[in-house]
Amino acid sequence: MTRLQATYHIRCDGGSIDQRAQAIAVEQSVEMPLAAITDANIRREIVGRVEGVREIAAGRFEARISLSASTVGRDAGQLMNMLFGNTSMHDDVVLHDAEIPDNLAAVFGGPRHGLDGLRQRVGAGNRAMTCSAIKPQGLPPVKLAEIARRFADGGIDYIKDDHSLAEQSYAPFSDRVAAITQALRGTSAHYVPSITGDLDAMRAQVAIARDAGIGTAMVAPMVAGVSNFNRLVADNADMAFLAHPSMTGGTRISPPFLFGRLFRMLGADASIFPNHGGRFGYSPDTCRQLAAFALEKRPGLRPCVPVPAGGMTRERVAEMLAFYGVDTMLLIGGGLLEARERLTDATAAFVAEVRGWKP
């Protein structure tokens, strides 16, 4: 029977780690005293199995636990439930990584467009792509559209909604999409609206976007629920999807796994994450590993574009490109908007630097 391999990092003393790892294996599979399980097949296959334990630092251990793929079925939410459901409530455990068998990953489908698709849409060749964000929320559609137009006049590739833009009275989704689509006519920029709400609402918004000629959308998988994100991607194979990190909840799930592997497997064509040295606390190593996971060669899974963001500025463009290479999309939001009346110029300078960059 095919098995998942989950890796947990655990704060623990050396005398307790074997028992602790075994407790996680039980918690994440059958959640009951093993003595009360009489079925031999369940004891052998369904009960989580501790495959290895090693000390990675003083008082910190890595435990590899395998779980039967049959416990997951075909649902992304159940995958999360099996990997980290109850154990997420133990604050001494981090879900560090998981190896998902190729046949299970194929069920989830991965990016439908990925790095190549997102580049082709904007004619980016082999260069890095550029992105900015429309904000603040509270502006009416016509004002949001003015900002979008100024980004576009600066030559930017993708213009996304800020993730705070949702179904709000001051700029309802359909009005926002209409105004911004209209404003971008004649430019080469691609608008990426933020898709929110329950699955019905998300579907309706994607349909509105498609009708307006939009081919890219943004979803926060941990807000939408991973099952619904995966379903939305599967039902809208013509659309490319950017994943937003809202509600990813700090370090309890290792960011390289969550952003680089899981969101990619569930269909993210690009994955936005907080770059090191910005407003969030990710280390360079975390970011490097995340980007490597998003792009790593994997049978049947297209590469997902790593999108470092979160307080980035034009001053950091060369450094970021040196760090990530060209298989990336650089997202600068507030760092461009603070140029105010010179927004188009600031955008053009950002775009020129990315286009002209040589390793």
Place this chain on the structure above:
Amino acid sequence: MTRLQATYHIRCDGGSIDQRAQAIAVEQSVEMPLAAITDANIRREIVGRVEGVREIAAGRFEARISLSASTVGRDAGQLMNMLFGNTSMHDDVVLHDAEIPDNLAAVFGGPRHGLDGLRQRVGAGNRAMTCSAIKPQGLPPVKLAEIARRFADGGIDYIKDDHSLAEQSYAPFSDRVAAITQALRGTSAHYVPSITGDLDAMRAQVAIARDAGIGTAMVAPMVAGVSNFNRLVADNADMAFLAHPSMTGGTRISPPFLFGRLFRMLGADASIFPNHGGRFGYSPDTCRQLAAFALEKRPGLRPCVPVPAGGMTRERVAEMLAFYGVDTMLLIGGGLLEARERLTDATAAFVAEVRGWKP
């Protein structure tokens, strides 16, 4: 304009806390340099406002930040996004609590049945209710049904699926529901199947359950996505819903708020949580506050039943009832199942103790 009041607990030094609180207020509202916002109304109403900061322990501060209710619209996912979306990625901040205005809470609707409704279904009068869980996963429907029947023969009120039971080949949802419903015929026990998958799948499962005469179901809101949980409740007002804590992710959102206030507001008639002294690390104070929030009088919101669980045993029944009083449902799963061939007797003893308990 109506405002939400969110309370964050922040690890910080005293010299930086004012700046840190202001940064959270900006992150959770407009996420951009305020200097680039020219619209006076946005600066006054939409930008988050630090309402107060106080030191609660050495190096720990509480910041109260108000947000315009207009930023939320009518969507539960957007509520999470506004309360904690990006800030969830800062591991020095906990979302401690939030006051949601009554008119916004009314949009989400709260429990449709709550404490009184769950008691009436099982004729519990004013006593505490009893619950157990069918497991392990991996058993075929007929074996799961045998376990359910033995709980029922012991006189238990509610029999829920373990949260690991999903749409799996060894016990597909419809087969499981059919077998367990059949096995419980002639008993007074109520079956609570676990509802999983995307919103379409959850709806289909609820319909199957209803067709089988089932009136209660369990959903893990943080797996399903809160928007979809809230929608499922609203679309199925005849069903009572138990919320499961899978993927609630440790202490980054304060459990009393998450389980006692938020899940209740989104429609949980009962909220399962890890009791102190079991397999999880919640303190007695956390559990007491959680139960108080779930039950507190609130205009337009029925009380939600607190369901302490997570490694409970029969030996703790009197202590738990002394702690929680009778406005509760006690859930013992593995602690009954380990009785094996004496499962019915163990269940009957549990039930008798709960029914006979006097304060």
